[in-house]
Amino acid sequence: MKPAPFDYYCPETLDEAAGLLEQHGDDGKVLAGGQSLMPLMSLRLARPSVIVDLNRVSGLDGIGANGDGGLHIGALTRQRALERDAGLPARNPLLAAAVPLIGHFQIRNRGTVGGSLVHADPAAELPAVTVALGADFVLASAGGERVVSADEFYLGYMATACEANEVLTEIRVPAWKTGRLWAIDEVSRRKGDFAMVGVALWADMDGSTCTDSRITLFGVGGRPVRVEKAEQRLHGAALDDATLKEVERIVFEELEPDSDIHASALYRREVGGVLTRRALRAAAERATEGGA
Amino acid sequence: MSTKSILNLTVNGKAYEKLVEVRMTLADFLRNELDLTGTHLGCEHGVCGACTVIMNGEAVRSCLLLAVQAEGATLETVEGLADGDRLHPLQAAFQDRHALQCGFCTPGFLMTATAFLKENPQPTDAEIREAISGNICRCTGYQPIIEAIGQAAPEVGGKPRE
Numbered sequence: 445m446k447p448a449p450f451d452y453y454c455p456e457t458l459d460e461a462a463g464l465l466e467q468h469g470d471d472g473k474v475l476a477g478g479q480s481l482m483p484l485m486s487l488r489l490a491r492p493s494v495i496v497d498l499n500r501v502s503g504l505d506g507i508g509a510n511g512d513g514g515l516h517i518g519a520l521t522r523q524r525a526l527e528r529d530a531g532l533p534a535r536n537p538l539l540a541a542a543v544p545l546i547g548h549f550q551i552r553n554r555g556t557v558g559g560s561l562v563h564a565d566p567a568a569e570l571p572a573v574t575v576a577l578g579a580d581f582v583l584a585s586a587g588g589e590r591v592v593s594a595d596e597f598y599l600g601y602m603a604t605a606c607e608a609n610e611v612l613t614e615i616r617v618p619a620w621k622t623g624r625l626w627a628i629d630e631v632s633r634r635k636g637d638f639a640m641v642g643v644a645l646w647a648d649m650d651g652s653t654c655t656d657s658r659i660t661l662f663g664v665g666g667r668p669v670r671v672e673k674a675e676q677r678l679h680g681a682a683l684d685d686a687t688l689k690e691v692e693r694i695v696f697e698e699l700e701p702d703s704d705i706h707a708s709a710l711y712r713r714e715v716g717g718v719l720t721r722r723a724l725r726a727a728a729e730r731a732t733e734g735g736a
Numbered sequence: 737m738s739t740k741s742i743l744n745l746t747v748n749g750k751a752y753e754k755l756v757e758v759r760m761t762l763a764d765f766l767r768n769e770l771d772l773t774g775t776h777l778g779c780e781h782g783v784c785g786a787c788t789v790i791m792n793g794e795a796v797r798s799c800l801l802l803a804v805q806a807e808g809a810t811l812e813t814v815e816g817l818a819d820g821d822r823l824h825p826l827q828a829a830f831q832d833r834h835a836l837q838c839g840f841c842t843p844g845f846l847m848t849a850t851a852f853l854k855e856n857p858q859p860t861d862a863e864i865r866e867a868i869s870g871n872i873c874r875c876t877g878y879q880p881i882i883e884a885i886g887q888a889a890p891e892v893g894g895k896p897r898e
Contacts, residue, residue, distance in 0.1 A: 445780060449739055452758035452804060475802075482800040483781035486761075495758075499805060524794070548870025550785065550848065553794040554801070635869045 447485035454497045458504065458584060458613065461496055465609045466586040468494040474611060475499070476520060476559035479551050504558075504613060507532070513619030515539075519558025519612045527552060536617060538626040538646055542573045545628065548636040558612045561594075564602045564667070567638040571598060572662035573628065574615065575670060576644045582614040583607075591616075594668075601666035624648050625683075625731050627723035630663070631715055633706075639663045640707045641715040643723050647678060649731075654678045659720060664701040664712050671698045674720065683728040691724065692717040741804045747772065748816030756803045763787040765803035766813060774814040774843050778872070785871030788844040789813050795851035814843035817850070825891035826850060826884070835884035837875035844871050849885045850892065857893020861886065 455461040465472050473492035475481055476499070484490035498504060504520035507529055515536060517526070523546050526532060532540040546552055546560065546569055560570045561581065574581075574594040581592050583606055597605045606612060630642030640663055647657040657678045661669045674694040681687045696717035703709045743756045747770060754769050763780075766772045766789070778784035780799045787798040790812040817824035823831065826846050836842045845868060852867040853859070859867070864885050865878075873881060 446761070446764070447759045447802075449757075449759050451739060452741065452802070454804070478800050478802070478805070479782060479797075482761075482802075483783075486781045486799070497802075497805065548785075549852070549867065550788055550795045550797055550870050551782070554796050635866060 445486050445488060447482070448488060448491045450492055451494045452497065453495065454500050456500050456502065458501055458611065459586075461498060461501055461611055462584055462586045462609070464494070464496045465611065468496075470608045472496055472608065474562070476562075477522065477554040477556040478559075479547065479555040480559060480563040480565065498611070505556075509535075510616065510619070515615075515617040517557055517615045517617065519556065519561075519614060521557045523552035523555045523557060523560070524549065526557065536577070536620045538577065538620075538628060538644060539573055539617065541626075542569045542628050542644060545569050545630060545639075545642075551636075557615060561597075561615065562604060562606050562612050564598060564604050565638065566601060566666050566668070567640070567642070567663035569628070569630070569639070569642065569644070569662065572642065572660045572668040573644045574617070575668040576646060576658045576660040577617050578658070579618070580616040581606075581612055582616065583610040584613045585610045589613075595670070598667035603666075621648055623731075625724075625727035627727040627730075629719050629723045629726070631719065641701075641712050641719060643716065643719045645720065645723055645727070647683070647724070647727060649683075652682045654681055654683060659695070661695070661699065661716050661720070664699050664716050669699065671695050671720070673698050678724075683724055688721045688724050692721040695720045743804055743807055745806045745809050745811060747811045748813060758802060758804050760803045761799050762789070762791075762801040762803045762806050763798035765806075766798060766811075769803075772813050772815050776840055776843055778840065783872070784841070784844070785848065786841050786844040788847045788871065790847055790851050793851070793854075795848050812847070812850070814846055817846060824850075826853075826888045829884040829888035830881070833880045833884040833887060835876060835880040841871060841873045841875075845873065845881055849888070853885070853889055853892040857889060859886070859889060 472494040475495050475497045505518040508516050527543045579594045626646040628644040630639035632639045642662045645659040648655050657675045659671050674691045696713045699713045699716045701709045701712035744753050766775045776786040778786040782797050782800045789798045864882050
């Protein structure tokens with residue numbers, strides 16, 4: 445199938461892009477890397493009458509350091525650029541480990557960080573990781589800028605707080621704490637496929653005691669799912685087998701996924717619990733081995 | 737804003753200027769406007785990898801790009817691999833290892849492997865497997881493709897990317 449006809453705009457500045465979206469409202473659609481929108485258009489699941497292509501807008505890509513040790517990532521940064529950033533594993537190992545799990549390398553060559561976040565596929569890695577990291581998203585429109593937390597951004601199945609006249613321009617990731625444990629893991633039928641279930645997590649430790657954590661699952665609901673009861677169980681506890689086994693059970697009970705063609709709800713709850721346990725153990729073991 | 741646009745790009749070393757419909761994908765442009773039918777279209781929604789081409793040095797799915805997005809770009813397609821009658825080392829290795837049967841997916845595998853080996857000139861089998869995981873072949877069972885890419889690696893790989 446081929447995309448239905450549309451008017452194509454290729455602005456070179458953010459102001460121009462925002463102006464076009466203001467003018468065309470719900471008829472307009474932002475095109476970034478095209479790795480999600482183009483399939484939807486080819487399948488005629490999306491038929492926007494106006495395409496605003498961001499690829500020639502300058503200043504929307506790149507990875508930089510915030511003053512407080514965090515990162516700011518331009519929304520148009522290709523996933524492949526993150527993957528190749530030699531400094532990223534030290535600055536944010538969870539984000540660095542998530543990127544190679546996205547699709548295939550040909551997809552990551554074009555796919556953008558912002559595109560994946562705004563497309564908001566509930567099985568995608570980056571939305572869950574940004575929720576786990578407590579990232580903020582900068583949304584720009586003709587009227588100015590606003591900042592929305594990743595947690596507030598995801599409203600439901602492929603629904604976000606990004607209005608039709610807004611463009612995601614930047615992702616702000618808080619500083620990574622030294623010594624923080626982390627892991628990301630997923631189960632998919634084939635390497636590169638969307639995850640049936642995945643988990644991204646981190647835990648801060650005081651000696652062998654967990655002081656804070658964030659556990660976010662993907663593929664188990666309409667949006668990234670934070671399992672707060674499981675997080676609470678970890679706090680003040682050691683990451684020993686008994687605790688992890690209990691966390692597994694809590695995640696199983698806390699998840700409320702739907703069944704679909706790929707997996708049943710029960711399977712997703714089961715795997716969600718097991719993956720969380722394994723990820724926590726992997727995080728703890730990696731730390732013991734002295735790796736970051 | 738018109739639904740047609742003038743497009744300038746370079747494909748396999750040759751410069752082109754064409755008036756294209758903005759909704760035309762790069763894959764359709766290569767096949768229908770430039771008659772470069774070596775780039776194949778399987779699924780047309782980014783799953784099968786048959787349409788993989790190299791744009792500005794990177795392997796990309798040409799069905800997921802609009803032709804107009806390739807304005808100013810330098811493209812390599814499977815037609816650019818062989819030097820006259822002399823096969824590219826990857827093509828020769830594919831022939832040698834029987835890495836194709838019907839051949840429909842082969843252009844996508846060749847372009848994927850070309851880009852991959854430039855970046856990773858001495859890959860392990862596991863790395864080759866991952867590199868081709870975005871390309872679907874229904875004939876070979878992949879094993880001969882993995883062998884062919886490994887065989888061609890010493891000849892194809894340039895310097896590793898920094």
